[in-house]
Amino acid sequence: MLALLIRELRLSFRAGGGFGLGVGFFLILCTLVPFGVGSDPALLAPIAPGILWVGALLACLLSLDRIFALDAEDGSLDLLATAPLPLEGVVAAKAVAHWMTTGLPLVVAAPVLGLLLHLPGAAWAWLVLSLLIGTPALSMLGAFGAALTVGVRRGGLLLSLLVLPLYVPSLIFGAEVVHRGAAGAGVATPLALLGAITLGTLALIPFAAAAALRINLR
Numbered sequence: 001m002l003a004l005l006i007r008e009l010r011l012s013f014r015a016g017g018g019f020g021l022g023v024g025f026f027l028i029l030c031t032l033v034p035f036g037v038g039s040d041p042a043l044l045a046p047i048a049p050g051i052l053w054v055g056a057l058l059a060c061l062l063s064l065d066r067i068f069a070l071d072a073e074d075g076s077l078d079l080l081a082t083a084p085l086p087l088e089g090v091v092a093a094k095a096v097a098h099w100m101t102t103g104l105p106l107v108v109a110a111p112v113l114g115l116l117l118h119l120p121g122a123a124w125a126w127l128v129l130s131l132l133i134g135t136p137a138l139s140m141l142g143a144f145g146a147a148l149t150v151g152v153r154r155g156g157l158l159l160s161l162l163v164l165p166l167y168v169p170s171l172i173f174g175a176e177v178v179h180r181g182a183a184g185a186g187v188a189t190p191l192a193l194l195g196a197i198t199l200g201t202l203a204l205i206p207f208a209a210a211a212a213l214r215i216n217l218r
Contacts, residue, residue: 001089004080008097011070022059022102023109029055030113041118048117049127049178055113056106056131057138057167063102064142065159067094068150068213077150081217087210095136095143095206103135119182126181130194134174137198140205141166147209151216169197 033051037043071077080090110131111124119127145163152158176190 001085001093004085004090004093005097008094009100012097012101020105021062023105025059025062026055026106026109026113029058030116033117044118045120045182048114048119049123049182050175051117052110052114052119052127053130053134053171053175053178056103056110056135057171059106060098060102060135060138060142061160061163063098064146064163065149065156067098067143067146069146072150077213078217081213087213088206091143091147091206091209091213095140098142099136099139103131103139107131107135119178122184123178123182126187127178130174130177130191133191133198134170134194137170137201138167140201144205144209144212147212147216150213170194173197 030051034044037047068077071080081087083090107128110127111119114124114127142159142163145159145166148162149159173190173194177187177194180187180190
């Protein structure tokens, strides 16, 4: 599993499989929002948590179709399916690689981009923490959507339509954590719910995605 994870990371760095693309999209979104709604801090600060979480969510979508599609095209996926490593482990390794090359850079860049939206300083730590807890679920759910559409030609749009509704709970609770952190209110409840979603996703989705892959490979 570690060897597969290292392989996926190398491919992401060499082929540009999402590394840096998500951060670039995140930067563009945070730059364009002030042009669209105005640069007044009093206007931007209340909507900054939602904008930052929506940006992170959309940035994660950009490279989801590459999780299994390239392996399916060159036949590597068939070899992985017959390897000693169970397909559940393959799904987990690919989801972790996607998070390390897409989700983790977003977590690091989020406080800096929050400056563009006048995010209150009290919310920076909660923004980082919520993204750190919530983005692994986005990558794992994305791996499930990619497994469902691996045999579909030009399935990028279909993948987005399948995955976006699954992202909504993480978006709601993640943005709520940042909103409450900015207001100085208690964040325990939305943070616990966000963590529960991520833990449930990490526990269940590898099996669902592996089952979808087995069906598509028949």
